[in-house]
Amino acid sequence: MVQFSRSGLQLLREALGRQLRLIPAVVVLGLASAALEGAGIGLIIPMLGIIAGNGDAGGLGGISAIFQQVGSGLDDGERLLAITAAVLVLITLKNVLAFANTVLTTFIYGKASHSVRSALSDQLLRIGYPFFMQQNPGRLLNIISNESWRASDAIQTVLAAIVNASAAVILLAFLLLLSWQMTLFVALGLILVQVAHAALSATLKGPSRSVTSFNSELAARMLHLVHAGRLIRVFGQEGREKAAFDAASDSVRRAGFVLQTRQGVLPPLTEVLHSALFLAVVVSAWFIGVSFPVIVAFVVLLYRLQPHMRALQMSWSQLQGWSGSLEEVRWLLDSSDKPKPPAGSEPVDGLRQRIEFDRVTFKYPGSGSRAVVLRSASFEIRSGCSTALIGRSGAGKTTIVNLLCRFVEPDEGRILIDGVPLDQIDPAQWRRQIAVASQDLELVDGTIVENITYGQTATIAEVERAAKLAEAHSFVEKLSQGYQTVVGYRGASLSAGQRQRIALARALVRDPEILILDEATNAVDGLSESAIIETLRMRAGRRTTIVISHHRSTISFCDDVVVLGSGRVKSQAPLAEVASLSMDQLYEHETVAERQI
Numbered sequence: 001m002v003q004f005s006r007s008g009l010q011l012l013r014e015a016l017g018r019q020l021r022l023i024p025a026v027v028v029l030g031l032a033s034a035a036l037e038g039a040g041i042g043l044i045i046p047m048l049g050i051i052a053g054n055g056d057a058g059g060l061g062g063i064s065a066i067f068q069q070v071g072s073g074l075d076d077g078e079r080l081l082a083i084t085a086a087v088l089v090l091i092t093l094k095n096v097l098a099f100a101n102t103v104l105t106t107f108i109y110g111k112a113s114h115s116v117r118s119a120l121s122d123q124l125l126r127i128g129y130p131f132f133m134q135q136n137p138g139r140l141l142n143i144i145s146n147e148s149w150r151a152s153d154a155i156q157t158v159l160a161a162i163v164n165a166s167a168a169v170i171l172l173a174f175l176l177l178l179s180w181q182m183t184l185f186v187a188l189g190l191i192l193v194q195v196a197h198a199a200l201s202a203t204l205k206g207p208s209r210s211v212t213s214f215n216s217e218l219a220a221r222m223l224h225l226v227h228a229g230r231l232i233r234v235f236g237q238e239g240r241e242k243a244a245f246d247a248a249s250d251s252v253r254r255a256g257f258v259l260q261t262r263q264g265v266l267p268p269l270t271e272v273l274h275s276a277l278f279l280a281v282v283v284s285a286w287f288i289g290v291s292f293p294v295i296v297a298f299v300v301l302l303y304r305l306q307p308h309m310r311a312l313q314m315s316w317s318q319l320q321g322w323s324g325s326l327e328e329v330r331w332l333l334d335s336s337d338k339p340k341p342p343a344g345s346e347p348v349d350g351l352r353q354r355i356e357f358d359r360v361t362f363k364y365p366g367s368g369s370r371a372v373v374l375r376s377a378s379f380e381i382r383s384g385c386s387t388a389l390i391g392r393s394g395a396g397k398t399t400i401v402n403l404l405c406r407f408v409e410p411d412e413g414r415i416l417i418d419g420v421p422l423d424q425i426d427p428a429q430w431r432r433q434i435a436v437a438s439q440d441l442e443l444v445d446g447t448i449v450e451n452i453t454y455g456q457t458a459t460i461a462e463v464e465r466a467a468k469l470a471e472a473h474s475f476v477e478k479l480s481q482g483y484q485t486v487v488g489y490r491g492a493s494l495s496a497g498q499r500q501r502i503a504l505a506r507a508l509v510r511d512p513e514i515l516i517l518d519e520a521t522n523a524v525d526g527l528s529e530s531a532i533i534e535t536l537r538m539r540a541g542r543r544t545t546i547v548i549s550h551h552r553s554t555i556s557f558c559d560d561v562v563v564l565g566s567g568r569v570k571s572q573a574p575l576a577e578v579a580s581l582s583m584d585q586l587y588e589h590e591t592v593a594e595r596q597i
């Protein structure tokens with residue numbers, strides 16, 4: 001219960017946000033509609049009195065006597081009709097208010113659910129990037145696609161519980177006014193039922209967490225089937241994957257079965273206990289000599305109270321059953337244990353002189369005992385020049401791009417942009433200076449023109465120009481829909497080389513201050529690559545370019561070369577000075593100065 005209060009209620013309070021101020025209206029409408037219902041039921045007393053030929057029945061006390069006085073000046077026939085009409089009006093009004101409450105709670109539910117989904121997307125866009133390097137995507141997918149809906153259901157359940165609690169309070173008050181002895185009896189009975197119910201509901205939290213965790217595993221397997229379809233077929237692993245998927249799915253089924261059967265015990269048990277209470281009330285009322293019309297009104301009120309009490313108890317058990325889901329959503333929304341997004345407020349407009357890596361040391365967060373990727377790495381990238389970053393696989397080239405884009409931050413040392421530490425610069429402004437074309441950056445499921453512009457306002461002429469520079473225009477033109485061709489999920493309808501050229505056009509259309517090409521042309525044919533290199537050469541002097549490649553031809557236009565190896569910068573030199581060296585020789589090239597560091 002405490003666990004639920006901490007994470008569940010906090011989440012619900014945050015989700016309700018500004019809608020919290022509407023909750024009093026829900027309570028008032030709930031109370032008012034229950035009061036109208038109670039009054040309508042109270043009017044049964046004089047109605048039964050008239051029908052039983054005992055219209056002026058004396059001996060009634062409290063609220064029963066007040067109901068008994070209704071229409072007392074009229075003759076019996078007129079009084080019966082008037083009371084019947086009054087009951088009908090009360091029932092109609094009660095239902096009008098109940099409908100108004102349904103509209104209000106539906107509105108609040110919609111807003112609160114939207115706020116949960118919006119907060120999740122906000123959080124996913126805001127969290128520091130290292131979070132995604134460490135997290136299981138299946139868990140994240142499960143939270144977004146499954147658990148967030150259960151959080152919405154929990155909001156709806158809480159709203160329904162508020163309405164039911166309001167109705168229960170009023171109906172209990174009417175019962176109290178009719179007979180405090182019988183109400184005391186009922187209250188004690190309800191407390192006992194609630195204790196039994198709460199004890200059983202508490203056993204739902206464990207199964208609820210199991211369902212959530214197995215759902216995450218299943219989501220991971222689903223993602224794998226979607227992403228690795230080609231790999232699975234090529235290596236003939238359909239059978240193994242099917243068995244793994246079925247096992248994950250069956251675990252969800254078994255955990256769901258445990259949770260649902262435990263939850264399933266509660267409604268019949270509650271009904272039996274409520275019925276026992278109901279019957280005990282009737283019998284005890286007869287024993288203590290309560291009058292017939294009051295017993296009938298009491299029983300009808302009790303009968304109307306029961307569904308509200310049952311709904312309240314079921315709401316409680318449902319919330320317990322969703323505690324795992326609420327904890328998961330709350331976990332994702334909690335920023336305290338997540339990597340912070342990059343900070344900084346210094347404005348930046350272009351690169352005037354240089355980017356300087358000053359003794360940068362870096363290791364990926366959560367990579368345990370794995371080696372430090374960069375160890376006191378120092379080098380510079382001159383503004384307006386093209387710099388090749390080379391090194392054997394795993395040398396840390398892409399890591400340098402990650403550091404430059406501030407996806408990760410150095411553990412030690414500084415990165416200086418024209419002398420200003422990068423961690424002091426406004427990250428959004430800084431990223432607007434950069435465009436990256438990389439084999440890892442996906443295409444979006446849209447048209448070619450949407451992929452090239454991607455959030456940038458550009459005319460069709462500018463898009464075509466960028467596509468020509470990236471050697472994409474000629475193949476795009478041949479597609480039946482041209483620039484309006486839909487490329488499919490991650491650009492699946494294009495070849496690898498075509499995807500790379502679109503990605504390059506996307507970077508070029510921005511005409512960025514700093515262009516980063518990370519293995520951006522490795523799937524492009526030689527002829528196209530030569531043309532692309534000519535384009536890049538033309539940028540020289542005007543814009544800064546950083547090129548990562550294992551191909552000598554791709555870096556041929558560069559002014560400088562930085563060689564990485566064993567986590568260190570092995571050498572930095574003008575490319576012209578090492579022009580005679582092959583790629584393999586370059587990888588081993590180590591300047592004396594760097595060797596002594």
Ligand SMILES: Nc1ncnc2c1ncn2[C@@H]1O[C@H](COP(=O)(O)OP(=O)(O)OP(=O)(O)O)[C@@H](O)[C@H]1O
Nearest residue numbers: 133364367373391392393394395396397398399400
């Ligand atoms: N997200 C990560 N978490 C932990 N370690 C990582 C992560 N990404 C990369 N590494 C490790 O950091 C080191 C450098 O990786 P990086 O991708 O920078 O190499 P690279 O020089 O670009 O290699 P390649 O030429 O193969 O693309 C590698 O040892 C790699 O295993």
